[in-house]
Amino acid sequence: MDEQTEVYGIYGDEFSLKFENMVYLKATITRNAMLMEHPLEDGSTISDHRIFKPVEIVLSVLLPANYYQSLYREINQAWLNSELVTIHTQVGSFKSMAFAAMPHDETPTQADVIQMALTFKEVRLVTTQYQALPAHKVKRQRDQCTVNRGEQTGDKKPEKTADKIIESGGR
Secondary structure, three states: OEEEEOEEEEEOHHHOEEOOOOEEEEEEEEOOEEEEEEEOOOOOEEEEEEEEOOOEEEEEEEEEOOOHHHHHHHHHHHHHOOOEEEEEEOOEEEEEEEEEEOOEEOOHHHOOEEEEEEEEEEOOOOOOOOOOOOHHHOOOHHHOOOOOOOOOOOOOOOOOOHHHHHHOOOO
């Protein structure tokens, strides 16, 4: 689902306005979800849940002639540094947005401006947590927690060799 809305600004850390002299033309906000479909025995399909995809925003902007070199450098540096920004629009604020693309057009008919289509994609950061398993969920008590023991390998089984098989009478 695409929405078009007015842009109030792109903000960095501590809600500081970035790219101050840039002219915002429009924002196209895309919110999508994947529907999980499964076939039924009668040949029909059923959807039982959906997975929300990250929000994508395409900002159509103009860089005015007297600012385009410094603005382009600033935008390029933010893109290279993978800075996360907040995009504030008429319908709301979108946090943790990362630069996905920054194509631009340069034409002789528009010598006084640089037209860009800045593409942003939502970044969802997750903190992983590790904890010991309860004793009833592990086979051996010593395997309950390996946090301070590092990577563990399984026990080695004794190998049967041809000599041992011959000694035991071939069994």
